[in-house]
Amino acid sequence: MPVRPSLPVAGQPQPERADAARNRQKIIEVAARLIDEKGAEQLSLDEVARAAGVGVGTVYRRFGDRCGLLRALIDxxxxxxxxxxxxxxxxxxxxxxxxxxxxxxxxxxxxxxxxxxxxxxxxxxxxxxxxxxxxxxxxxxxxxxxxxxxxxxxxxxxxxxxxxxxxxxxxxxxxxxxxxxxxxxxxxxxxxxxxxxxxxxx
Amino acid sequence: MPVRPSLPVAGQPQPERADAARNRQKIIEVAARLIDEKGAEQLSLDEVARAAGVGVGTVYRRFGDRCGLLRALIDxxxxxxxxxxxxxxxxxxxxxxxxxxxxxxxxxxxxxxxxxxxxxxxxxxxxxxxxxxxxxxxxxxxxxxxxxxxxxxxxxxxxxxxxxxxxxxxxxxxxxxxxxxxxxxxxxxxxxxxxxxxxxxx
DNA sequence: GAGTTAATCGGAGAGTTCTCCGGTTACGAG
DNA sequence: CTCGTAACCGGAGAACTCTCCGATTAACTC
CATH class of the missing domain: 1.10.357 (Tetracycline Repressor; domain 2)
Known part of the structure; x- marks a missing residue:
């Protein structure tokens, strides 16, 4: 069975495993902090992943791509x-x-x-x-x-x-x-x- | 003495060495061909350089960045x-x-x-x-x-x-x-x- | 021609974004 | 509590843009 992208549609909460939800939250917090510190242009997803203590693959699984993460911060x-x-x-x-x-x-x-x-x-x-x-x-x-x-x-x-x-x-x-x-x-x-x-x- | 960027201002022809002019022309031709073949999104400057028989540094010296090359094609x-x-x-x-x-x-x-x-x-x-x-x-x-x-x-x-x-x-x-x-x-x-x-x- | 000099060349490499997949883990069923 | 499985994790790696700098070469002077 193909893995569905799991990009959550706004207003339609998707069941998400506890560890996944925890990671999403952590990534958003870290990203917001890093943007405050260094600006949104300089935000490297590699760095976000490291600072959040997850692999870079996890960031992409949660947010699809760089823009997806930015959208989440705007949401x-x-x-x-x-x-x-x-x-x-x-x-x-x-x-x-x-x-x-x-x-x-x-x-x-x-x-x-x-x-x-x-x-x-x-x-x-x-x-x-x-x-x-x-x-x-x-x-x-x-x-x-x-x-x-x-x-x-x-x-x-x-x-x-x-x-x-x-x-x-x-x-x-x-x-x-x-x-x-x-x-x-x-x-x-x-x-x-x-x-x-x-x-x-x- | 600092190297000036040498991005030519339109309408103000800058003295350019013969080899440089040759390379610019060749790069533009190759880029136009590759875009016809594979689309502008897929255009890799690495590939352009290889196909034009120059180093990637040469492409960047001539056109500044990816957008500069695209602008030259539009010009x-x-x-x-x-x-x-x-x-x-x-x-x-x-x-x-x-x-x-x-x-x-x-x-x-x-x-x-x-x-x-x-x-x-x-x-x-x-x-x-x-x-x-x-x-x-x-x-x-x-x-x-x-x-x-x-x-x-x-x-x-x-x-x-x-x-x-x-x-x-x-x-x-x-x-x-x-x-x-x-x-x-x-x-x-x-x-x-x-x-x-x-x-x-x- | 030969010499001088500054522009140019080219490729190694740093820093990104994003993909892939073997190993791991949460969680519902029994 | 145990088990099976689907979802998740993480890092290696592919592909790309752009930078840097020692070696090279065009072009001008004499």
Whole structure:
């Protein structure tokens, strides 16, 4: 029988042996500490394994690859953010008009990336095809729904991609570090963009 | 005396020794062939060096890193594209109203990425900080100028980033392969986006 | 041509990511 | 408590990117 990859799907807890769970926890703790000390770019899975007292094979079995480990470190914040825009108070959560919710969401996403900038940068660098799976999918559906409410008839799915695309760690970093923009400049720009998209009459 | 990196700046031909020029040419030819045969992702610089009959150090001396080699392979098309939107016939080149030029530019960029999709994908995967240098800078200035003409007072620089962000190989691939969108769908979406951005009255 | 010098060459090697698989261990069944 | 098995462990090793530096060679001067 083939070994299943055992990458746990979020929200669907998989039975995991006690030693495996212990190792997962230990690896996450060690990785978080090492990233604090030396930055996410410098994180070597070899080193994580050594510091956690496990073999490198164990790290890969638990997290699939380097990006998988980084995602695991991001996961908790992610859940909180998703809860905020799906069930939280307006204007981020339900209750406000779609255009306002879209703007609030984009601003929230900027703040969220800022919180764990180093991790997001490292994750985007890794690339892999998984960039548009998981959280991205959730964001996209959320935005597309709001856009469809504000502008029936438009290609809401594409516009969701278009609003999400400029909110990524690489670009944010570049805009701030090399272009001298502030977070407020960026948020203002996103407000303008979102307003233009939702209020456009073709 | 420190060795200067000798990464040639485009358009500023640097005196290069005959053997060095020969090797650069040979490396580019071999790399192009290997990419045709096995795909850009599978391109190993070790293999390129062996097939070109040079040491691996030579490849790195010439092109700096993996991305540098990929950029060199992209370079010729790049020059043609830049010439087209800076000096070519309208609506891509000068002569058409800004809004139309913006749309034409975005459509042209989609086509351009399609032409060398594999290379762009590999280049984006590599990441590095150089993603916003070189061609990107040119695109950004071009778009920002046009946007400033269409909508004086707006943050044209940011909006240029925002229009460029959704036009990248990773997203285009994703939209087509996993979402079933056609190139036409994407271009229509970009037209809508550009129109919204340039005709918005705050 | 011969000499000088600085750019170039090439391969050994360090540091990574990820794979593979023989040996080990947790845990439910009896 | 014992046993059987599926899941897990860990480290050797393959493949890769990139660095370093002694040996080599192109190109300019005389």
């Amino acid at each position: 908790e914040h992610e859940r909180r953010f998703q809860a905020a825009f799906m069930n939280g108070p307006p204007p981020l959560g339900p209750g406000a008009p779609p255009a306002q919710r879209i703007t609030a969401f984009l601003h929230g996403l900027v703040d969220r990336i800022d919180q764990q900038q180093a991790l997001f940068l490292a994750l985007e660098k890794g690339g892999s095809g998984a960039r548009y799976g998981g959280p991205y999918r959730v964001y996209r559906v959320h935005l597309a729904t709001l856009i469809a409410q504000a502008r029936p008839g438009a290609d809401a799915g594409f516009l969701a991609d278009a609003l999400l695309a400029p909110v990524n760690a690489n670009l944010l970093c570049h805009q701030r570090d090399e272009r001298g923009m502030t977070t407020e400049d960026i948020k203002n720009g996103l407000t303008d963009l979102a307003t233009a998209v939702t209020s456009h009459h073709p | 010729e098309h790049e020059r043609r594209f830049q010439a087209a939107f800076m000096n070519g016939p309208p609506p891509l080149g000068p002569g058409a109203p800004p809004a139309q030029r913006i749309t034409a530019f975005l459509h042209g960029l989609v086509d351009r990425i399609d032409q060398q999709q594999a290379l762009f994908l590999a280049l984006e995967k590599g990441g590095s900080g150089a993603r916003y240098g070189g061609p990107y800078r040119v695109y950004r200035v071009h778009l920002a100028t046009l946007i400033a003409q269409a909508r004086p007072g707006a943050d044209a620089g940011f909006l240029a980033d925002a229009l460029l962000a959704p036009v990248n190989a990773n997203l285009l691939c994703h939209q087509r392969d996993e979402r079933g969108m056609t190139t036409e769908d994407i271009k229509n979406g970009l037209t809508d986006l550009a129109t919204a951005v340039t005709s918005h009255h705050p």
